Amino acid sequence: MPGLSRREFLTQVSAGAAVFGLSQLFNPGRPLAATPDAIAAMTEGQTPKRGGVLTYGQTYPNWALGQSNRGQHPYYWLDLLTRSVWNGLVWVDENMEPQLELASSATPSDDLKVWDFELREGVLFHDGTEMTATDVVASMAFHKLGGVGLISGQVDRVEALGPRAVRFHLNAPNAEFLHSVAEYRAMVFKAAEPEAIGFDGIGTGPFRLTEIDNARQFRAERFDACWTGAPWLDEVRGVIAVGNAAINGYRAGQLNAVFNIDPGQTAQFEDAGAQIQAAPSGDQFWLILPKNLDFPWNDVRVRQAMALAVDRARINQIVYGDADGWTGNDTHMNGVNAEFLPREGGRDVARARALLAEAGYPDGVSLPAMYFCPSFPEEPRIYPIVSESLSEAGIRLVLEERPCDGFNPFATAVNQPIGRPRRNLVGPRNPFINLSRLSPRNREEPGGWAGPEAERFDALILEAVGTADPARRLELYHAAQRIAQQEVPGIMLGGRRNMVAHRPEVRNIRSHAQNWSSRFEYIWIDA
Incomplete structure (x- = not known):
């Protein structure tokens, strides 16, 4: 690519x-x-x-x-x-x-x-x-x-x-x-x-x-x-060209460029004579795990198991044709951020199963359905990989597609203020904005993350943004990311370019x- x-x-x-x-x-x-x-x-x-x-x-x-x-x-x-x-x-x-x-x-x-x-x-x-x-x-x-x-x-x-x-x-x-x-x-x-x-x-x-x-x-x-x-x-x-309208408009000569192409259509664009230019990263898909109801993932060990079981590299390889691409680190930080701290250890299905057993689910666990609307054209191809890789660790999760028209009211109609378990779209920004979206001060997106570690996380990012010294800011942002990776308030898939x-x-x-x-x-x- x-x-x-x-x-x-x-x-x-x-x-x-x-x-x-x-x-x-x-x-x-x-x-x-x-x-x-x-x-x-x-x-x-x-x-x-x-x-x-x-x-x-x-x-x-x-x-x-x-x-x-x-x-x-x-x-x-x-x-x-x-x-x-x-x-x-x-x-x-x-x-x-x-x-x-x-x-x-x-x-x-x-x-x-x-x-x-x-x-x-x-x-x-x-x-x-x-x-x-x-x-x-x-x-x-x-x-x-x-x-x-x-x-x-x-x-x-x-x-x-x-x-x-x-x-x-x-x-x-x-x-x-x-x-x-x-x-x-x-x-x-x-x-x-x-x-x-x-x-x-x-x-x-x-x-x-x-x-x-x-x-x-x-x-x-x-x-x-x-x-x-x-x-x-x-x-x-500028023309709105959703779905096949993009490739068809390009082939017909109506468009001489298309932004945010479907990565599954790169070969079709190239066959039509197009050149492809890719940014180093892009938006991420954040799986919100509401914790103010009695869900299995209220136990941090279940969340940790989910983070270990999702095969993010497989998403990159199958959906983006980018096997060595970046993956999410379960914060809102993006692979393009110089302050991004990768997760240590990678995927570990055996450890995920062990954590589920410790949490009282030795035979695996069924999670509530999660909803998404396909803001980007490749999304419906991502979530089967998520579900399949989770199932390999005994975690059963169904991701259901809903139309984007009216999706936000649907997603927030119950379980206020957090709403249903769902995917949210996250664009890349600077560390303070990225990590503040994960903060307990954000009442919706972190899914009700609370407790001493959430408070320590928030204190670290507030100290960081008030610090003039870049080296000290980097140290604080890394410390905050390590807390989030241990607590897993939600799952960040990452990988998009x-x-x-x-x-x-x-x-x-x-x-x-x-x-x-x-x-x-x-x-x-x-x-």
Whole structure:
């Protein structure tokens, strides 16, 4: 499979592929200087060509698709790939490092509770007006209403310090706050009242929205005055192409690229002349184990047995054709994270059976049904492998498919606030966000994990994010992951790699491990 293995990827990161890291932030009194645009480096040594139309299919649309008839807003945008039209203060690059975007510098206070951002000068919105601190403050006030949980949950208030300076006052110290303002919904809009802001479709991105069908497709034309420079393409068109619509649209010539292809269709795309580019990782599948009812997995030994019995390597080999790929470590950490701590020992069916016997199940155990909806096309092929490998240790678990339409209400309709045993989808983020999703402070996703070890886990990650020293943060994050691997609040399968298929003449198109961070201004068509 094309792309880098996790080992190769992390080797490149450690060799200096990232433009800057958080370790550079903590020279007291020195602001983080704006770095050379990572975007310009994407085409270094190449000769891009101006012109052409990229018509791409997206197999994994925005989860909020169809919830509003005003799809020109990034909250309700067709696609999670919002950076064709909009920008944020920060972007997360392909090494999972934060890069300054609309911000030209970012400086934390000594206690990490205040972050000052200087804004780039001369950034224009698509209507020709210049972006100022007023726009950023209004945008963040809107996001604080709840649309971006990482802002509403972390930011106390935001104020303008001048026409191009903004200060964030946080509720608690956060060494990794740059990642929070890089979220795909945390875009900067023209200032307006909360009921109107963002709904005009105007952003600062490389393409200007010209047409949208809220549930199916959009068109956006090149914005010559973009702050990154005019993009190479004349136009970008995005089309929702779920299931076989993706490969059929590609074969018919209607699409010249498809993001998030079904890994089971790579050969079909290649037979149709496509090139495949794979990110080093992608979303994960998290099996939630509710513990506030009388389930067998309330006993930690049953959870440990499940973690030991699931054959994650077989999933990689059969579903992804990637036998040496990364696997989940039963936290929300992702294989692309430099702080990721692999589970020790691998699969051990004999030990799983012994743990079940210790827990009072010498003849095996039947678990309650678990539900999923196929957000990604390969999911229905994953869960038979999960069930079969668990059964080899005497663990009987049925995973039942439900339609994605209405799945969330179905999943949370009983056993409040946790809901039914089910699969949740987890995208890759930075360590604090990843591990906070596992924290007992998150009332739903950890499935009711509680007790002294859960409290110690939470204390470790809160200490980590309030620590300026990167080495100490890494030590704390590793300690937290070891607790979670021992306690197994849920099962993380891992292993997914986001992939894009494209025609050979579509150059420099990239699949990003953090799917929504894919960009378009460095793509061109070599006609």
